[in-house]
Amino acid sequence: MMLAAQLCKKGAKGIALVDHNPRVGMKIKVSGGGKCNVTNQDVSEDNYLGESGFVRSVLQRYTPSELLDFLKERGVIPKVRSFGQYFCKKSADEVLDVLKADAQCATFLLTHKVVGINKVTDEYHITTDKGKIVAKHLVIATGSSAYPQVGGSDIGLKLAKELDHSFEKFSPVLVGWTVQKDQFWMKELSGISTWVSIDVGHKKLSGDLLFAHKGVSGPAVLSASLYWKKGLVNIDFLPDRTLKEVLQDRKKQVSTQLQLSKRLVKNLLQSIEVEDKVVKKLTEDEWEKLALLKAYPMSPAGNFGLKKAEACRGGVDTSEINFDTMQSRLHENLYFIGEVIDVTGELGGYNFQWAFSSAVVCAQALERKLLV
Numbered sequence: 001m002m003l004a005a006q007l008c009k010k011g012a013k014g015i016a017l018v019d020h021n022p023r024v025g026m027k028i029k030v031s032g033g034g035k036c037n038v039t040n041q042d043v044s045e046d047n048y049l050g051e052s053g054f055v056r057s058v059l060q061r062y063t064p065s066e067l068l069d070f071l072k073e074r075g076v077i078p079k080v081r082s083f084g085q086y087f088c089k090k091s092a093d094e095v096l097d098v099l100k101a102d103a104q105c106a107t108f109l110l111t112h113k114v115v116g117i118n119k120v121t122d123e124y125h126i127t128t129d130k131g132k133i134v135a136k137h138l139v140i141a142t143g144s145s146a147y148p149q150v151g152g153s154d155i156g157l158k159l160a161k162e163l164d165h166s167f168e169k170f171s172p173v174l175v176g177w178t179v180q181k182d183q184f185w186m187k188e189l190s191g192i193s194t195w196v197s198i199d200v201g202h203k204k205l206s207g208d209l210l211f212a213h214k215g216v217s218g219p220a221v222l223s224a225s226l227y228w229k230k231g232l233v234n235i236d237f238l239p240d241r242t243l244k245e246v247l248q249d250r251k252k253q254v255s256t257q258l259q260l261s262k263r264l265v266k267n268l269l270q271s272i273e274v275e276d277k278v279v280k281k282l283t284e285d286e287w288e289k290l291a292l293l294k295a296y297p298m299s300p301a302g303n304f305g306l307k308k309a310e311a312c313r314g315g316v317d318t319s320e321i322n323f324d325t326m327q328s329r330l331h332e333n334l335y336f337i338g339e340v341i342d343v344t345g346e347l348g349g350y351n352f353q354w355a356f357s358s359a360v361v362c363a364q365a366l367e368r369k370l371l372v
């Protein structure tokens with residue numbers, strides 16, 4: 001829709017927007033708890049999993065402030081919340097309505113499920129469940145398989161394969177973790193949330209961790225899940241403070257000084273096998289165990305799956321896409337934009353910014369080619 005919006009502005013004709021959903025932009029609609037976290041104050045390649053040079057180049061060509069200006073000119077002024085995240089004031093429809101209005105010049109072919117593709121000389125023959133569509137220029141913007149309940153699918157990778165592109169299969173990220181037996185105590189705390197920092201090897205992600213009946217979720221876990229493949233992560237339940245700072249008062253009980261929810265403290269202490277007592281009575285061995293509260297080792301069993309995931313890792317190989325134009329390096333007039341590419345952002349507005357930036361880069365290339 002952003003691509004169509006940009007091209008419509010320049011007087012383009014003959015654009016068809018094909019979607020198997022009965023309505024466009026369903027992921028926008030359900031995003032950010034219905035308020036669409038559209039971008040972030042602070043966006044760089046460091047917030048993404050993907051080839052950093054590729055990501056940087058695309059993001060620099062259409063920045064968050066350009067996106068915010070685009071929305072502002074159309075009467076939408078998202079509000080900044082914690083972590084520099086911009087959300088719509090009332091609802092995600094604010095963004096959706098702008099895109100729909102600006103993409104008016106396009107023909108919307110809704111409830112058209114794309115099933116395959118053929119390149120016939122210099123044309124793309126797209127097979128849908130409602131018949132064939134022939135295009136001279138084709139932009140694949142089919143996102144990822146995350147949230148199939150609103151239309152997420154891996155059709156983009158199937159099409160890429162039919163056109164000889166390399167890709168990494170999709171797997172769910174920005175998703176909660178299921179837990180191993182050792183951490184089943186976490187499930188008993190379902191509904192409690194606590195501020196943590198999660199160390200996933202080369203990255204540390206801070207935010208709320210929410211205990212859920214299947215495992216752990218919440219912003220910190222969702223962001224960390226982007227970087228986790230398997231193995232151990234370390235959770236700091238007392239971020240920004242040393243253990244000594246937390247347990248300053250030697251005459252008070254450990255539990256009262258942790259400043260965490262009572263039930264969490266009880267289960268945490270049980271899990272690290274430390275008895276609650278006044279600080280001055282702690283043995284050296286107990287101090288060592290308590291240090292685990294700053295680096296609680298946990299090996300997630302898996303994740304909550306595609307139906308709960310806000311994005312997918314994987315996608316079309318960036319080495320086969322030109323970052324100046326988003327055009328395929330294998331086929332003239334074939335383009336990829338958005339989440340179908342092997343670039344995925346952290347939680348916080350990074351994925352929409354990526355989708356919009358790559359759409360604008362592609363629109364500029366198509367404009368140079370077709371409209372100048």
Ligand SMILES: Cc1cc2nc3c(=O)[nH]c(=O)nc-3n(C[C@H](O)[C@H](O)[C@H](O)COP(=O)(O)OP(=O)(O)OC[C@H]3O[C@@H](n4cnc5c(N)ncnc54)[C@H](O)[C@@H]3O)c2cc1C
Nearest residue numbers: 019020027031032037114142143147151338339349351352
């Ligand atoms: C619950 C949820 C909340 C999210 N919240 C945020 C947020 O607040 N901020 C943020 O930055 N990101 C968020 N995301 C991620 C963001 O929605 C995606 O990264 C973004 O929508 C990707 O844009 P896209 O245009 O590449 O793909 P999409 O928006 O997924 O669009 C792809 C389109 O292709 C269509 N399609 C798929 N298969 C077929 C087919 N076979 N035939 C025809 N059409 C097909 C789909 O119906 C869809 O309309 C969220 C995602 C989810 C699931």
